[in-house]
Amino acid sequence: MKSLPNYLQAQRKRLALSQEEVGFLLGLNGMNKGNKVCRDETFAREPSLLDALAYEVIYGRPVRELFAGLHHQAQQRVAERAKVLSFRKVRNADPRREQSIIQLAETASVNPINP
Amino acid sequence: MTQNKPVRILAIAPTARGFGYAVMEGSRRLVAFSNKSILKNKNERTLVWVEKFIRRYEPAVLVLPAVNAADTRRAKRIKQLHQRLVGLATKHKLKVKLITTTKVRERLLGQVKGNKQSQAEMLAGLFPIELAPRLPPKRKVWKSEDPRMDIFDAAGLAVAFWPK
Numbered sequence: 001m002k003s004l005p006n007y008l009q010a011q012r013k014r015l016a017l018s019q020e021e022v023g024f025l026l027g028l029n030g031m032n033k034g035n036k037v038c039r040d041e042t043f044a045r046e047p048s049l050l051d052a053l054a055y056e057v058i059y060g061r062p063v064r065e066l067f068a069g070l071h072h073q074a075q076q077r078v079a080e081r082a083k084v085l086s087f088r089k090v091r092n093a094d095p096r097r098e099q100s101i102i103q104l105a106e107t108a109s110v111n112p113i114n115p
Numbered sequence: 116m117t118q119n120k121p122v123r124i125l126a127i128a129p130t131a132r133g134f135g136y137a138v139m140e141g142s143r144r145l146v147a148f149s150n151k152s153i154l155k156n157k158n159e160r161t162l163v164w165v166e167k168f169i170r171r172y173e174p175a176v177l178v179l180p181a182v183n184a185a186d187t188r189r190a191k192r193i194k195q196l197h198q199r200l201v202g203l204a205t206k207h208k209l210k211v212k213l214i215t216t217t218k219v220r221e222r223l224l225g226q227v228k229g230n231k232q233s234q235a236e237m238l239a240g241l242f243p244i245e246l247a248p249r250l251p252p253k254r255k256v257w258k259s260e261d262p263r264m265d266i267f268d269a270a271g272l273a274v275a276f277w278p279k
Binding site for chain 2: 001002004007009010013014016042043
């Protein structure tokens with residue numbers, strides 16, 4: 001099962017907060033603070049790094065868990081690139097480099113975390 | 116078609132005033148749930164909303180109440196909506212699971228007899244963080260049903276989908 005891009009709505013409901021309140025905690029300005037939060041929750045917008053970290057603070061869950069789908073997507077892409085990198089020949093390659101690239105390439109087959 | 120495999124399901128409970136929905140991932144994880152009140156063009160607008168939810172949550176299975184079952188009596192509009200929801204699921208290549216009222220009661224209460232309030236209380240106990248705050252007070256005989264009960268109808272269908 002593919003994870004959803006994020007689980008922000010479920011976490012917000014867990015804490016019984018409104019979208020407007022979360023918008024205020026994120027430091028959003030203006031009358032429609034809740035709109036941005038709504039767009040994040042319905043996957044219409046990907047929040048900035050600062051907002052993602054603020055979500056982690058608000059909900060007390062790691063970013064990789066809150067944004068499980070995006071995390072999985074990033075993991076897959078890095079693993080694909082690591083595979084390409086593993087074919088690149090480097091003179092006097094450091095064994096630690098080889099090891100880390102192999103590990104990254106192998107993470108592609110690992111299932112995503114389920115928050 | 117009850118199963119143990121972790122799949123995402125979308126349960127829709129059409130009601131007289133709109134519909135309730137619940138999204139579950141596995142038998143213990145309630146991802147999203149709410150009710151929508153629709154005043155005009157109920158069937159058309161419900162279909163628009165359900166299609167939106169299908170696109171958003173990408174479920175593998177659409178769980179619906181078995182409106183034509185022997186233990187159920189539903190309005191003509193709801194039956195028409197049900198047919199169109201099945202058509203929508205086919206369009207999006209989703210599996211459809213129909214669950215009877217009796218099966219929901221058996222799954223939640225462990226017996227065929229029981230009322231919606233006791234089902235809702237059972238669900239609030241299963242999901243204390245998510246559903247307990249939405250539990251409506253017991254209905255007085257002279258009052259109509261609380262709109263929040265739609266959420267529990269949908270959540271009941273979603274829970275009944277999974278084996279005990």
